Amino acid sequence: MANSSFLILLTKEFRELARSKKLLIGLAVFLFFSLASPLTARYMNEIIGLVGNQQGITFNLPEPVYTDSLAQLVKNLSQIGLFVMIFLVMGLVVQEKERGTAAFLMVKPVSRAAFILAKFVTLTLFSALLMLVSTAVCGLYTGILFGVYPWKELFGIALTLFLYMTVILSVTLLMSTVSRSQAAAGIFSLGVWLLLSLLSQWGRVGRFFTGALVGESSAIMFGMSVDWRPYAGAVGLTAAALVSAVAVFRRWEA
Numbered sequence: 001m002a003n004s005s006f007l008i009l010l011t012k013e014f015r016e017l018a019r020s021k022k023l024l025i026g027l028a029v030f031l032f033f034s035l036a037s038p039l040t041a042r043y044m045n046e047i048i049g050l051v052g053n054q055q056g057i058t059f060n061l062p063e064p065v066y067t068d069s070l071a072q073l074v075k076n077l078s079q080i081g082l083f084v085m086i087f088l089v090m091g092l093v094v095q096e097k098e099r100g101t102a103a104f105l106m107v108k109p110v111s112r113a114a115f116i117l118a119k120f121v122t123l124t125l126f127s128a129l130l131m132l133v134s135t136a137v138c139g140l141y142t143g144i145l146f147g148v149y150p151w152k153e154l155f156g157i158a159l160t161l162f163l164y165m166t167v168i169l170s171v172t173l174l175m176s177t178v179s180r181s182q183a184a185a186g187i188f189s190l191g192v193w194l195l196l197s198l199l200s201q202w203g204r205v206g207r208f209f210t211g212a213l214v215g216e217s218s219a220i221m222f223g224m225s226v227d228w229r230p231y232a233g234a235v236g237l238t239a240a241a242l243v244s245a246v247a248v249f250r251r252w253e254a
Contacts, residue, residue: 123170163231
């Protein structure tokens with residue numbers, strides 16, 4: 001019975017994701033950056049040179065290489081891409097509270113932990129799909145423009161950015177559970193994201209915070225050794241946010 005209820009909740013979440021166009025918007029944004037990143041890396045020097053020539057300025061710029069394309073992808077997805085994702089999912093719980101859907105479901109034989117867990121699983125699968133599609137397209141386009149298909153590096157980058165995104169989105173899920181409005185959930189989520197980025201600069205302890213994962217993408221890109229601490233920290237922070245969200249929702253009075 002419990003497994004059946006969870007599958008029903010999971011199906012409901014995916015239908016909501018598709019019906020609300022959030023799935024389509026997420027795919028469109030991530031596809032745009034997966035195409036724009038290698039294109040920018042390949043032709044930016046030429047654009048800068050053209051502008052410089054018009055102003056009588058000469059720039060001595062290095063020849064673009066395929067790692068420039070990967071660096072652009074990491075920058076775009078870890079900043080603008082993640083911001084868009086927070087915007088898309090910040091109402092995941094609080095919106096159902098406002099509509100009365102959450103209260104209705106609590107009357108049914110549905111556990112509150114399953115309610116939150118179904119949303120978390122949906123978030124992780126949504127993120128995984130976006131990362132898979134965007135890195136695959138970026139890899140193909142990078143190969144066309146630079147003659148190199150960096151699948152090994154892209155696999156590591158995709159996993160790293162997926163963990164990075166999972167942490168922030170699990171925090172967003174928690175903020176959506178705690179907050180009374182979507183705007184508040186979004187603001188708190190952005191605040192925690194900024195805080196985690198700042199804490200990652202805090203000496204050795206900072207290596208366990210999420211912001212350090214973006215730096216590990218660069219290490220993967222250039223074949224350097226990877227520090228395990230940001231990855232362990234990401235798993236721990238995700239688990240803490242998920243457990244906290246369940247605990248808060250259990251105390252919520254429908």
